[in-house]
Amino acid sequence: MQNQQDVFFQDKVDKEIRIEPKDWMPEKYRQTLIRQISQHAHSEIIGMLPEGNWITRAPSLRRKAILLAKVQDEAGHGLYLYSAAETLGISRDEMYHQLHTGKAKYSSIFNYPTLSWADMGVIGWLVDGAAIMNQVPLCRSSYGPYARAMVRVCKEESFHQRQGFDILYTLGKGSEAQRKMAQDAINRWWWPSIMMFGPKDDESPNSIQSMKWKIKRFSNDELRQKFIDVCAEQVKVLGFTLPDKDLKWNEARKHYDFGTINWDEFWQVIQGNGPCNKERLDARKKAWADGEWVRDAATAYATKKTAKNKAA
Amino acid sequence: MEHEIFMLNRIEFLLHLADNALIIGHRNSEWCAHGPALEQDIAISNIALDYIGQARNFYQHAAFLINELPHESSVFSIPATEDTLAYLRDASAFKNHLMTELPNGDWAFTTLRIFFFSSYQYFLYQQLIQHEDAQIAAIAEKSLKEVTYHLRWSSDWVIRLGDGTTESYQRMNTAINALWPYTQELFQENNFLQPTKNILAQIQTDWNEKIKNIFEEAGLHLPEKSVQYQGGTKGFHTEHLPIILTEMQLLQRVYPNCEW
Ligand SMILES: [Fe+2]
Ligand SMILES: [Fe+2]
Ligand SMILES: [Fe+2]
Numbered sequence: 276m277q278n279q280q281d282v283f284f285q286d287k288v289d290k291e292i293r294i295e296p297k298d299w300m301p302e303k304y305r306q307t308l309i310r311q312i313s314q315h316a317h318s319e320i321i322g323m324l325p326e327g328n329w330i331t332r333a334p335s336l337r338r339k340a341i342l343l344a345k346v347q348d349e350a351g352h353g354l355y356l357y358s359a360a361e362t363l364g365i366s367r368d369e370m371y372h373q374l375h376t377g378k379a380k381y382s383s384i385f386n387y388p389t390l391s392w393a394d395m396g397v398i399g400w401l402v403d404g405a406a407i408m409n410q411v412p413l414c415r416s417s418y419g420p421y422a423r424a425m426v427r428v429c430k431e432e433s434f435h436q437r438q439g440f441d442i443l444y445t446l447g448k449g450s451e452a453q454r455k456m457a458q459d460a461i462n463r464w465w466w467p468s469i470m471m472f473g474p475k476d477d478e479s480p481n482s483i484q485s486m487k488w489k490i491k492r493f494s495n496d497e498l499r500q501k502f503i504d505v506c507a508e509q510v511k512v513l514g515f516t517l518p519d520k521d522l523k524w525n526e527a528r529k530h531y532d533f534g535t536i537n538w539d540e541f542w543q544v545i546q547g548n549g550p551c552n553k554e555r556l557d558a559r560k561k562a563w564a565d566g567e568w569v570r571d572a573a574t575a576y577a578t579k580k581t582a583k584n585k586a587a
Numbered sequence: 588m589e590h591e592i593f594m595l596n597r598i599e600f601l602l603h604l605a606d607n608a609l610i611i612g613h614r615n616s617e618w619c620a621h622g623p624a625l626e627q628d629i630a631i632s633n634i635a636l637d638y639i640g641q642a643r644n645f646y647q648h649a650a651f652l653i654n655e656l657p658h659e660s661s662v663f664s665i666p667a668t669e670d671t672l673a674y675l676r677d678a679s680a681f682k683n684h685l686m687t688e689l690p691n692g693d694w695a696f697t698t699l700r701i702f703f704f705s706s707y708q709y710f711l712y713q714q715l716i717q718h719e720d721a722q723i724a725a726i727a728e729k730s731l732k733e734v735t736y737h738l739r740w741s742s743d744w745v746i747r748l749g750d751g752t753t754e755s756y757q758r759m760n761t762a763i764n765a766l767w768p769y770t771q772e773l774f775q776e777n778n779f780l781q782p783t784k785n786i787l788a789q790i791q792t793d794w795n796e797k798i799k800n801i802f803e804e805a806g807l808h809l810p811e812k813s814v815q816y817q818g819g820t821k822g823f824h825t826e827h828l829p830i831i832l833t834e835m836q837l838l839q840r841v842y843p844n845c846e847w
Binding site: 320323324327330331332333334335336337338339340343344346347350351353354357367392442445446448449450452453558561562565566567568569570571572573575576579 | 609613616617619620621622623624625626627628629632633635636639640642643646669670673674693694746747748750751752754755758831834835837838839842845846847
């Protein structure tokens, strides 16, 4: 039997009334959201690594400034999202602990290596692009703090996407070597990017409940199709191709058909066997461990200062 | 002829200011994604961004002046841009202070360097606001706002770490001993620094006062005596600068004459 509170809660959600931290919510809703938001936060933070890699090697001062600002934005996204998750009763330290011990997941896309400057373009265009596709609907998430965080995040992600597109556009009009660099990057990132939408709908067991709670608005396959349709057109403007020989406009469906996704690779990377899983996690763990004495000192100083102020 | 020498000196001076900002910005940008806490990651990336912005402004003005020079007297490849100046000069042409190129070390070293360096910039830029070159004055004015923030932020860290835990106090002392030998170079006179010659002594006095005050609050002490290194402004660098440039200039060197 559903109890009164559950019915009342679902009714609010159905009427698109935002749920706020102090409102009653089913425990499962809280847990699902904590998982969703903290995974998203971790993705932002881990996502800083593959691009952070290229800040010191950016090929012009303008690109360097843009890239640095972008990676810094991602830290800001992490911050908003950790704060949103904290409203559900979990601390940032606890979430870090879950990340560092492998209990929490993050977007698998960041377990692929960045091998050339063109990767900065492709990550902006495809990875930020896919993130936007996923996240714009979340600006209407039933959970207030998450929805509000997503509004800010999405605004910045669309800048990132444009900047990435611009990098590729410039490479496309450049030398033979630059064009080759860009096509190679597109070839490497395309399939992992479309895997960002998650498993196929019939293998995504939590989706139905999440849709009912309005913390997910479209299915994985719907979003993936929408993304592919957009990219298939944009790649023509760039003057490159997507590495899928089955990619073809289907007039009857009014969508692009596409080839078979290598789900085995997808599950492998999720299970920790992607090319950079270990490096990414190690880098975060190292930053956290190296920073411990700094955080301790800051706390110790703050405590002393409070004591002094009280005494005065 | 006299005018040309005058302009060449001014260009060298601008390159010196730009190189300083670029190299310390480069070092700070290495922290991005690796900071001790998310808030500090954002703060130091922001500082790095400010520095790179300052470098761009100075390089752009230098490039403008270079392109105005009579051709035969130019030792620079023309047309100069911010990128040819940052990416196509060798280490021996860079005029940054040695302090800026040293590896980051730990958070104590990094924040102390920003403290020493931004104190210096804080007093220098206050003088440059009155520079006869209106563009230099304008860049100094804009940058001074940023530097004022860098100085406050880094002062806070010096105090916090000095007066934090035993470990942080020790690390701060290690950083002081490592960095002090590179501090006096900041006040060394140099040909292209001529326009600022008279003011360097004043800057040094103000700088000493600032360091003394913050160290006092932090419970830290200056080293008694120490070796002092110099040469950066003349193009004699540590082994670290060529490594920085190899990394930074990679794409411009491997793929010359490309748009990015
Ligand atoms: Fe983001
Ligand atoms: Fe995101
Ligand atoms: Fe982004």
